[in-house]
Amino acid sequence: MNPAMNSALNSGMAPVATPWFFYVLAALAVASGLAVITRRNAVHSALALIVTLLSVAGLYLMLYAPFVAGVQIIVYAGGIMVLFLFVIMLVNIERSSKDRQFNRMWPVGLAAACALMALFVSAIAKGNKLFPDRGMTLPEGSNTQEIANMLYGEAGKMGQYTFAFEIASLLLLVAILGAVIMTKKKI
Amino acid sequence: MVPITTLHYLVVAAALFVLGVIGVLTRRNVVIVLMSIELILNAVNLNLVAFSRMWGNLHGQVFSIFITVDAAAEAAVGLGILIAFFRNKETVNVDEIDLLKW
Numbered sequence: 510m511n512p513a514m515n516s517a518l519n520s521g522m523a524p525v526a527t528p529w530f531f532y533v534l535a536a537l538a539v540a541s542g543l544a545v546i547t548r549r550n551a552v553h554s555a556l557a558l559i560v561t562l563l564s565v566a567g568l569y570l571m572l573y574a575p576f577v578a579g580v581q582i583i584v585y586a587g588g589i590m591v592l593f594l595f596v597i598m599l600v601n602i603e604r605s606s607k608d609r610q611f612n613r614m615w616p617v618g619l620a621a622a623c624a625l626m627a628l629f630v631s632a633i634a635k636g637n638k639l640f641p642d643r644g645m646t647l648p649e650g651s652n653t654q655e656i657a658n659m660l661y662g663e664a665g666k667m668g669q670y671t672f673a674f675e676i677a678s679l680l681l682l683v684a685i686l687g688a689v690i691m692t693k694k695k696i
Numbered sequence: 697m698v699p700i701t702t703l704h705y706l707v708v709a710a711a712l713f714v715l716g717v718i719g720v721l722t723r724r725n726v727v728i729v730l731m732s733i734e735l736i737l738n739a740v741n742l743n744l745v746a747f748s749r750m751w752g753n754l755h756g757q758v759f760s761i762f763i764t765v766d767a768a769a770e771a772a773v774g775l776g777i778l779i780a781f782f783r784n785k786e787t788v789n790v791d792e793i794d795l796l797k798w
Contacts, residue, residue, distance in 0.1 A: 535708040546719035596775045618721025629710040684769035688776035
């Protein structure tokens, strides 16, 4: 893509309020992520996690990834969260919401997480060299088609990720079987 | 206003990752521990999609779809284990899962 076309795409497609959208979505994601790990009631945590997933889907849209955003909403917010809510209803949360919420070693865990955060901060502080901003514009209209070409291959040839795709489907089959076998009372 | 760069997304993803790690390491409720793992996987996905934009190709997005598949499999198996465990011990607290500890 030549630079003139790139800048034309940028000026034609970039919405005016893009930075504001980013900051709102990022604040929403982090705030509801904080709610996920602090709420006493597991249902409230699940609802906060749904807000996080939806705002991360919004961030994907800002990154020129509409297909990944759709997968995020359909699979995560629509599928996995329904599974979580069903399991919360099956297990007894009345009792567990009354007793202690954090385990006895929580200061150690918090210290380890703070060490991890320090590592991230030091990596990001040097970030301008490590992660140059190249301002790439990905084609949004053919996004789904190009992902499909990489996954399934095009014109009769295997794609780059076709084998990995088949392995992933095998993994899902094994997960389904495992879930069914473990949940059954008598096999 | 500063334009949004890859680094901005990395900061958000690092925050989500650390929140997920705190949840995994400190909470007692297994359901919330599994939700924290979902937070961690989402942070990784956000990183991959941001790098996909940075390099201008779609490999990161394809990889993030594979990670979504993994997250679905992990949630199904983890919640199956949770139900089997709850049937035996009538609790959902991780520190009471100590049958193999001495």
